[in-house]
Amino acid sequence: MAGNKTVVLVSRPAGMVSEDIFAVAxxxxxxxxxxxxxxxxxxxxxDPGIRKTLAETNxxxxxxxxxxPLTANVVGEVIESxxxxxQxxxxxxxxxxxxEISAFAPGPMCWKIDPASELPLSASLGILGATGLTAYFGLIEVGQPKVGETVLVSGAAGAVGSAVGQIAKIxxxxxxxxxxxxxxxxxxxEEFGFDAAIDYRGKTREQLEAEIRLHCPNGVDVFFDNVGGIQLDAALANMNWKGRMAICxxxxxxxxxxxxxxxQNLFSIVGKTLRVEGFLSFVYADLFPQALREMEQWIKEGRLVWREHVEDGIESAPGVFVMGAFSCSANVLPVSTSW
Ligand SMILES: NC(=O)c1ccc[n+]([C@@H]2O[C@H](COP(=O)([O-])OP(=O)(O)OC[C@H]3O[C@@H](n4cnc5c(N)ncnc54)[C@H](OP(=O)(O)O)[C@@H]3O)[C@@H](O)[C@H]2O)c1
Structure with missing residues (x-):
């Protein structure tokens, strides 16, 4: 027994990711x-981003x-430095x-956690980790929302989207x-305080366009997109003049x-003089400490809440990955495995 259980990639996915492309070694x-x-x-x-690492090129x-071994955001204790x-x-x-035990060079997404923090360690992978920071910087720095504007969020019940909506309300x-x-x-x-919600399931692009128009009667000033496809296209049709699209x-x-x-609606970018900007959260790493302090304060004040789904045992990781990020019927977020 080598003593370090690891999830490895055994074959590359074609289409929908399935558990059998992974093995525990x-x-x-x-x-x-x-x-x-x-x-x-x-x-x-x-995180869904793991899916991008499974292809031969990306x-x-x-x-x-x-x-x-699969790449993943992890939290734990340093045992050698x-x-x-x-230390x-x-x-x-x-x-x-x-x-179970991994060696890596600390990059921009690596930082120390205060052991005195009252928040659970797993929060550093969610609301006070990559997903919360993605929401914070994608909305505030890229979307640049102003008081009274309308913000539309896709993938809104996910880890990133649910934080975006709450920060936009704040x-x-x-x-x-x-x-x-x-x-x-x-x-x-009811839980995340959005003003309205749209169920996209079973809807065409045209139906989504109409639903967005209904729920955003003054148009959309900021679209925070986690999804792409016809949701992005339907949002394009509803953007206001000089709107901002944060492509997450x-x-x-x-x-x-x-x-x-x-x-079908790309000309809105020209016709409405939109700014469409993709971003990666690590670009804002220098600003993380201040953002984490601010979000921790919002949590203490009860203005920012989050959900997480944790399963025990590294063996559960392949199934939880497939279920959490890509099963539209799973009502879980964000998905972590602990051991
Ligand atoms: N740019 C960055 O720095 C950065 C950092 C982290 C994450 N991200 C991106 O942010 C997005 C959200 O990540 P997350 O951590 O919030 O993930 P998450 O908590 O797993 O939520 C993802 C949600 O996406 C929805 N979804 C899955 N497949 C879909 C499909 N085919 N069509 C429409 N919706 C679908 C599902 O919700 P429903 O059941 O409601 O469909 C799912 O719960 C991902 O695109 C991820 O790659 C970007």
Whole structure:
């Protein structure tokens, strides 16, 4: 027994990701190289972004070679350090591997967690981690919402989207979310404080356009997009003059085996002089400490809430990844595995 349970990629997905492309292997504890830390992970976040690493080539995280551990955001305790900024015993969050013990060089998405924090460690993978920071900077820096404006969010019941909606409310906006099914749309309004919610399931592009028009009678000033496809196209048709579109992710395309549906409303970008900007949260890493303080304060004041779904055991990770990020019937978020 090598003693380090790890989820490895055994084959590349074609279309919808399924559990059988992953396997749990027992690997050696990695050797720590100069500039790296060795972390005993307690939680791993099964973000949809992992899907992008499963292809042979991509323009996001580095592709995972066959047989290699999956990349994942993890939180745990440093047990050995060859990096001057960290020492054994530090609690850290960072981009490591989906395994019990991983070695990685601390990058922009790695920082120490205050052991005195009253919030659960898993929050550092969600609302006070990559997803919360993505919501914060995508909305505030890219979307630049102003008091009284209308913000539309797709993937609104997910980890990022639910935080975007709440932050937009804190900033004094009217907020409308798009999510799949009645449970999630109800949750958007009753739990996350959205002003209105749209159920996209079973709807055509034209029906979505009409629903957005209904719920955003003054048009959309900021669209925060996690989904792409016909939701993005329907939003384009409803944007206001000089609107901003913060393109965070295109989850509706991650499992496609062919090209996405063609866009029909692209001329709105010209006709409404829109700003369409993709972003990656790590670009704002210098500003993370101040954003984390602000979000922690909102949590203490009860203005920012979050949900998480945690399952025990690294063996559960493949099933939880498929269920959480890509099953539109799963009512869970964000999905982590602890052990
Ligand atoms: N730019 C960055 O720096 C950055 C950082 C983190 C994440 N992201 C991106 O942000 C997005 C949301 O991530 P997250 O962490 O919030 O994920 P999450 O909590 O897993 O939520 C994702 C949600 O997307 C919806 N979805 C899945 N497949 C869909 C489809 N085919 N069509 C429409 N909706 C679908 C599902 O909700 P419904 O049941 O409501 O459909 C699912 O719950 C992803 O696109 C991710 O890649 C970007």
């Amino acid at each position: 027992d690997l050696d504890v990695p050797t720590v190289e100069d500039g790296q830390i060795l972390v005993r992970n307690q939680y791993a976040s099964l 323009t996001y995280w580095v592709p995972t070679p066959l047989g290699a 060859r990096h001057p900024g960290f 054994s015993g530090d609690l850290v969050v960072g981009t490591g591997q989906l395994q 900033k004094g906006c009217r907020v409308v979310g798009i999510a799949g099914g009645p449970v999630k749309t109800k949750r958007l309004v 992710g295109l989850i509706s395309e991650y499992n496609l085996d062919g090209p996405p549906a063609p866009m």
